[in-house]
Amino acid sequence: MSDIASRRGFLGALAGATAALLIARPSLALASAPRVLKFNHLHTGEKVAIEYWNNGAYEPQGLGAINHLMRDFRTGDVHPIDPSLLDLLHELKSRTETTRPFEIISAYRSPATNAILRGKREHSGVASQSLHLKGQAIDIRLGDVPLTTLKRAALASRRGGVGYYPDSDFVHVDTGRIRTW
Secondary structure, X not given: OHHHHHHHHHHXXXXXXXXHHHHHHHHHHHHHOOEEEEEEEOOOOOEEEEEXXXXXXXXXXXXXXXXXXXXXXXXXXXXXXXXXXXXXXXXHHHHHOOOOOEEEEEOOOOHHHHXXXXXXXXXXXXXXXXXXXXXXXXXXXXXXXXXXXXXXXXXXXXXXXXXXXXXXOEEEEEOOOOEEO
16 A cells, blocks of 8 residues: 555656646746847937847847947947846837837936936926936837837836826836836
């Protein structure tokens, strides 16, 4: 009787382990699958598709290309973009099922540019400590996704701040604390 019980226990454990591997395998495949983002920078005219993640790691060349693309277009200053921001964009791409590139209105901003934008109007809405200064924020829209849908997808991600600017036709997303405006 104990041999049968131990065989049943072994077979049960083996079946459980096999099932766990089969269930985990798709998520492992998704975790290492290449991540590609498409962009259209509205101020520079650059249109690119960049692979920034593959085989479970960030791609240094892809990150460098994104840093350059998301530079301060007014000054040419380049700053590292937070990889978590790219992951957020990748999630938004999936949530919205877009087929179009992210249209970049603003990404990294140098301190000089941020000061100029803050000074143009008394209530400009440009924060003195904007996360754009740290490469942790981007203002975007998608050509095939209504702005309200993009906003809802960003809010559902719960990955950072979400600003909704329907009059200016963009959504701000960042990797700071969760907040909305």
